[in-house]
Amino acid sequence: MNQPLHPNHHSPEPGFALRQTLYKGWAALAKPVYRVLPIASPDVISGNQALAEGIAELSKQGIRRPVVITDTAFVDLPVFQRLLDTMNEAKLNYSVFSDIVPDPDFSIIERGIEHCRNHDFDGVIAIGGGSSIDATKVINPCARHNIDPRRVPGMLKLRKRGHYFMAIPTTAGTGSEATAAAVITDEQTHQKKVVISLTVVPELAVLDPSLMMGLPPGITAATGMDALTHAMESYLSRYATPKTDALNLESMARIFDHLPRAFHDGANDEEARRQMAIASHNAGVAFTRTSVGWVHAIAHQLGALYGVPHGLANAMVLPHVLGFYLPFAQPRMAQMARHIGLPGASDADLALALVDAVHNLCNQLQIQPLLSMVKEEDIGRITRNVIDEVYRSPYPVPGYFRSYGELEAFIRGMMVAR
Ligand SMILES: [Fe+2]
Structure with a gap:
């Protein structure tokens, strides 16, 4: 193997293409298994x-x-x-x-x-x-x-x-x-x-x-964004079913309606807390069957390397990954946008509106989707660990990076404000 350990995006990566092909085969094989796995709901x-x-x-x-x-x-x-x-x-x-x-x-x-x-x-x-x-x-x-x-x-x-x-x-x-x-x-x-x-x-x-009434706003925001990430990654999963779609769309709508309320007035707004608890639970029921995706894989690295709490890490990564998914998952993203009541004349408009809505939600919750904690020298390792997690799990993601270099560049892009 003459392949460099940390190839940049100028070098060909034959090993990467092979891994991706193997992963796609594995994900396709696992799909019918996931659909019928006897996962009980509590x-x-x-x-x-x-x-x-x-x-x-x-x-x-x-x-x-x-x-x-x-x-x-x-x-x-x-x-x-x-x-x-x-x-x-x-x-x-x-x-x-x-x-x-x-x-x-x-x-x-x-x-x-x-x-x-x-x-x-x-x-x-x-x-x-x-x-x-x-x-x-x-x-x-x-x-x-x-x-x-x-x-x-x-x-x-x-x-x-x-x-x-x-x-x-x-x-x-x-x-x-x-x-x-x-x-x-x-x-x-x-x-x-x-x-x-x-x-x-x-x-x-x-x-x-x-x-949940005493939960501080920062934790309310971060955990609520974890639930939103579950619902969105589950909805965009290639293992999604009509049942998980219904659970996820309903969860997303509840979260967009009630997370800002729970964040701003969580000590008094019991209805917002109740809706968030149900949304989080239903997204859990769904994603345990469909698995998650790139957002979780990247967020896990931010947690492991820099101690970023899980929900916060997801919130910081989610809008960027949705932006990356635009060319791959436009109709599904448009469907999510329609369900949460966003305006848009075409699927392209709606999918873009969804990305903006998640950015805006982060702003409302005072979360900066900016990965300023990432150190340049760690990016190679993060990239490999992220690919390992997605490909081994497998996470049935709707869109792929074509090389380690492309994912490295994507991570670098999250380190600067949009
Ligand atoms: Fe999560």
Whole structure:
């Protein structure tokens, strides 16, 4: 192999073309599999009494010794005390594992497994953001069946079911309570490992907007943009189905209508919080079947290298990737624009209006879609990792970069204001 390690866009990249061909074949082969995969959706309890109703359901299921899994900051919030009070009233012999941090790594997962086993648990309650729910997806079956969590990343490698799993998202964004995937960080390589398993979807999702009222505007914005990214990448996926289309279009409309409201007046506007929780959940149901795309692949690198929170990273990348998709996905983008009520005389106008609308939404949410944190010397590595993630997963994206160099140039383009 005489190929340079970091080819620029002036050099031919025969290896790249071959990889792309192999990826397209793999994505085409996987398509019918994804369409029929028996991915369960959780039962949903929603509304401002959902927390109490969820605990009642847990008791009805015969769970007596649940472990509550949450993050370090969450235990100090009043809503956490509400959960404990409700469990005390239900006379549950619970234990709390509160060591989860954003982007949890395997050492935390191992501690959680030990905690569950020591408590002789018979159920799990994940409460918090996506990290707590993702961690619980791995902790639960690994603790129940004594599985090494470092061996479960990958496609369908984790096949054993944990105990009854109730997920209570307190942000509206990740949709993790609806998905068959969990992201765990490898503390040695700093790369994110994705666990995809049909058995990790929670049995019950509790969507209680009253738990989300105290979420600060910045987190509301970032997590809400994660939900929008799920809906849009899922809608543009080559694996989209009529059912996922319906869920995604409806999610996008809810988000454009209610995310600015939740951002500006989230402490009072319970309806906006409720709509965002449903939008996020439905986008989760959809993207777990269709997968995501370039936005997530690039955002994961911003998280891994520079610690940019997931939702914020997606928000910064989304409008740029939509711009890149214009020549590939114009009719679908126009359909999204129509559904959220944007004006435009032609598909071309509507698709452009969609890109502008996402830029404007970022402005309203005080998010700058500017990747100023990226270091020039990292771009080669980022490019390779992004291609690896998209091609290996596979993410069935609607449009492709023709070379590493083209993707490098695209990333550089996101580093300067438009
Ligand atoms: Fe996401």
